[in-house]
Amino acid sequence: MTEEYEVFLGCAIPNRFNNYESSMRTVAEALDIKLLDFDGASCCGTVVLKSIDETSWLSLSGRNIALAESRGHDIVTPCNGCYGSLKDTDHVLHEHEEQRNAVNEILKELNLEYKGAARIRHFVEVLYDLRDKIREKIVRPLTGLRIAFHPGCHLLRPSTVTGFDDPELPRKVDELLELTGATSVSWTLKLRCCGSPLLITSEEVATQILREKMESARDAQANCVVTNCPACHTQFDVQAIGLKDSAGESLELPALFVTQILGLAMGLDPEPLGLELNRISLDPIREILGIE
Amino acid sequence: MEDTWGQFKSFEGAKFEALSADFTREVSSLIGGQDLTACFQCAKCSAGCPVSDKVNIQVHELMRMLLFGLEEVLETDMVWLCTTCYTCQERCPQGISITDIIFGLKNMAFKRGIRPKGYVVARQGLFDTGRLYEPTDWEREDLELDDVPEFDINDIQKMFKKTGLLELEEKEDA
Ligand code: SF4
Ligand code: SF4
Numbered sequence: 001m002t003e004e005y006e007v008f009l010g011c012a013i014p015n016r017f018n019n020y021e022s023s024m025r026t027v028a029e030a031l032d033i034k035l036l037d038f039d040g041a042s043c044c045g046t047v048v049l050k051s052i053d054e055t056s057w058l059s060l061s062g063r064n065i066a067l068a069e070s071r072g073h074d075i076v077t078p079c080n081g082c083y084g085s086l087k088d089t090d091h092v093l094h095e096h097e098e099q100r101n102a103v104n105e106i107l108k109e110l111n112l113e114y115k116g117a118a119r120i121r122h123f124v125e126v127l128y129d130l131r132d133k134i135r136e137k138i139v140r141p142l143t144g145l146r147i148a149f150h151p152g153c154h155l156l157r158p159s160t161v162t163g164f165d166d167p168e169l170p171r172k173v174d175e176l177l178e179l180t181g182a183t184s185v186s187w188t189l190k191l192r193c194c195g196s197p198l199l200i201t202s203e204e205v206a207t208q209i210l211r212e213k214m215e216s217a218r219d220a221q222a223n224c225v226v227t228n229c230p231a232c233h234t235q236f237d238v239q240a241i242g243l244k245d246s247a248g249e250s251l252e253l254p255a256l257f258v259t260q261i262l263g264l265a266m267g268l269d270p271e272p273l274g275l276e277l278n279r280i281s282l283d284p285i286r287e288i289l290g291i292e
Numbered sequence: 293m294e295d296t297w298g299q300f301k302s303f304e305g306a307k308f309e310a311l312s313a314d315f316t317r318e319v320s321s322l323i324g325g326q327d328l329t330a331c332f333q334c335a336k337c338s339a340g341c342p343v344s345d346k347v348n349i350q351v352h353e354l355m356r357m358l359l360f361g362l363e364e365v366l367e368t369d370m371v372w373l374c375t376t377c378y379t380c381q382e383r384c385p386q387g388i389s390i391t392d393i394i395f396g397l398k399n400m401a402f403k404r405g406i407r408p409k410g411y412v413v414a415r416q417g418l419f420d421t422g423r424l425y426e427p428t429d430w431e432r433e434d435l436e437l438d439d440v441p442e443f444d445i446n447d448i449q450k451m452f453k454k455t456g457l458l459e460l461e462e463k464e465d466a
Contacts, residue, residue: 014432014440015425022435040443042422047376048414051398054323056455060418063451092323099323106454110447157378158391167382193342193377200410201372205346209375274435 003126005076006068007035008086011043012230013079016238019274020230023259024078024123026272030137030263031130035076040067044077044085046231047197055102061089062103065120066112074119076126078259080229083122084154084162090120091161122155124228124258125164128172134179139267141181144288147261148222148253149174149184150213150236152229153193173228173258180265189216194235207243210235214243214251223285224254226261233257237279254282264289312361319358322396324389331355337380337390343373351380351390358393366401372408374398403462419458422448 013021028035041064043049049057065086068075077083093100094116104113127134151170159167168191174184195209213235217225225236237255245251256278263273270291275282282289319325331352338350349357349368357365365371374394381391401407417424427440452458 009440011423011425014427016428018428018431018435018437022437025437037438037441039441040447041441042443042448043418043424045418046424047395048411048424049418050395051376052402052411052415053455053457053460054395054399056452056457059451059455060422060448063447096323106451109450109454153375153377153379157382158389159382191379193375193379195342195375197375198343198373200414201408205343205373208346209342272435277431277435 002032002034004034004036004073005121005126006038006071006073008038008041008044008064008068008075008077008079008082010046010077010079010082010230012081012234017230017233017257017277019277020078020233020257020259023257023263023273026268027127027259027263027266028123030266030268031127031133033126033130036073038064038068038075044079044082045089046081046085048200050085050088055099057085058089058092058099058103059106061085062093062114063107063110063112065090065093065118066107066114069115069118070112074121076121076123078123078228079231080122080152080154081231083120086120087161090116090118122164122228124155124173124176127176127258127262131176131179134176134262134266137266138180140265140290142261142265142288142290143181144223145180145182145261145285146221146223147177147182147184148187148190148217148220148225149177150190150194150225150227150232152227152232155228156191177226177258177261180261182261182265185220185222187216187220187222189213192216194232196231196235196239199234199239203239206235207239210239211243211245211251214240214253215245217253218251222253223288224256226256226258228258241280252280254278254280254285256282264291306364308360308362308364312363314361315363316359316361318400319393319396322393324392325396327386327388328355328359328393330386330388331359332386334385336383336385340379340383342375342377342379343370347373351394354394355388355390366397366404366406370394371397371401371406403460405461415457419449419452421445
C-alpha cells in the first residue's frame with residue numbers, strides 16, 4: 001500500500017541541509033512512500049516565534065495545518081522543530097477552545113479553518129512503521145559503524161504531545177539504525193538537548209552544551225553522530241567544526257542523517273544521498289560506509 | 293560571542309520587597325500555568341536541565357519566584373537560556389507544565405523589551421518573508437530538487453497584522 005503525505009520541509013533544510021531532503025526523498029521512493037508538495041507552506045514558526053508571541057505562532061502554524069487539512073492530506077516532516085511546532089499547535093488548538101476560536105477567527109480571512117483532521121508525523125515515525133520492509137532491503141551492512149544517535153528534544157518531549165517513543169529510554173530510531181548492522185551506542189548525554197535553540201541567544205552557551213555532548217559521544221567510542229533534525233544537525237555538522245576539548249583535542253565526529261545511513265545500507269544510488277554536502281569529513285568511516 | 297544572557301545574575305544582595313499577587317495571577321493564566329502552587333521544590337527539574345550549571349537562577353528557583361510573585365524573574369538568565377528541551381516538564385513529579393510556563397515568560401519578557409537581539413531580528417524576518425531562512429538554490433539544483441513550494445506573503449502579513457506581531461511592546465517600554 002502506498003502511503004501519501006504532504007511533506008513539510010521547513011526553512012532550515014532547504015537553506016543548509018538539502019542532502020537531508022534529497023536522501024529522505026530517495027529512501028521514501030524506495031519504500032513506496034508518496035511525498036506530495038506542501039503548497040503554500042510557510043515557516044513553522046518553531047520555538048522562535050512561540051517564544052515571541054504565542055498567538056502569532058499558533059496562527060502561523062495553524063495556517064500550515066489547515067492548508068493540508070483543506071486538501072484532505074496528512075503531514076510528514078523530517079524536522080524535529082517543525083514536528084514539535086505542528087504537533088504542539090495541533091495539541092493546543094485541540095485542547096483549548098479559546099485559542100482555537102481565536103486562531104480560526106484569523107484564518108477565516110484566508111478562507112481556512114483548523115478542524116484537526118490532518119495527522120502530523122515525523123518521517124522517522126513513518127519509517128518505523130515500515131521497519132520490516134526496510135529490513136528486507138538492507139543489502140550493504142554497515143558493520144563497524146558505532147553511532148551516537150541524537151534523537152533531539154522535540155521528537156520525544158513532551159511525550160503527552162508527541163507520543164512517539166519512550167521519552168526516557170527511546171529505542172525506535174535506534175532499532176531502525178541497527179537494522180543496517182551498525183551499533184547504536186548508549187551514551188550518557190544522549191537525551192540531552194544539543195543546544196541549537198540557544199544559537200540565537202548565546203552562541204557561547206550553545207557551544208558549551210555541544211562540547212559536553214561531543215565528549216559524551218567520544219567517551220562511548222562512537223565513530224559518528226546521527227540525527228533526524230536539521231536544527232540539531234547545525235550543531236553537529238556546522239558548529240562542531242574545529243571544536244576542541246579543554247586539552248585541545250578535536251571533538252569532531254562525522255555527522256549524518258538517519259536517511260543517509262538507511263539509504264547507504266539499502267544500496268541506493270549514493271548521488272542523491274548528498275554525502276558530499278556533509279561538512280565534517282567522512283574520511284574516518286568511508287570504508288565502513290562503502291563510499292569513495 | 294556574547295556573555296551568559298540576562299541582567300539579573302544572582303540572588304546575592306537582592307532585596308525583594310513587593311510580592312505581586314497580580315504577577316502570580318498573570319502567570320497562572322498562561323497555558324500550563326494553572327498548576328503553579330503544586331511545586332514542592334524537589335528540584336528534579338533543575339537536576340536534568342542542560343543549562344543548570346550555566347545559569348545563576350535555576351529552573352526550580354524560577355518556579356518559586358513565580359509563586360512569590362517576583363517579577364524580577366523576567367530578568368533572570370534562565371528565561372532566555374532555557375533551550376525549551378522539555379526535560380523538566382517531562383520529569384516533574386507534580387506534572388507541572390514547566391516549559392510551557394517558561395514560553396509564557398519569554399512572551400512577557402519580550403513585550404517588556406527584555407530579550408536577546410536575535411529575536412527582534414527574527415520577528416522582522418518572519419514578518420517580511422514568512423521564513424527564517426531562504427533556500428540555497430545551487431545546492432537544490434545539484435541534487436535535482438524541485439523549487440520549494442511558494443506561498444503568498446500577503447496572507448502571512450494579514451495574520452501578523454491581526455495578531456499585532458510588530459507592536460507587542462508594552463507602552464511604557466515603547
Ligand atoms: S520538578 Fe516540579 S515540583 Fe520539583 S521543583 Fe521542579 S517544578 Fe517544582
Ligand atoms: S525546558 Fe528549559 S528549563 Fe526545562 S530542562 Fe530544558 S532548558 Fe531547562
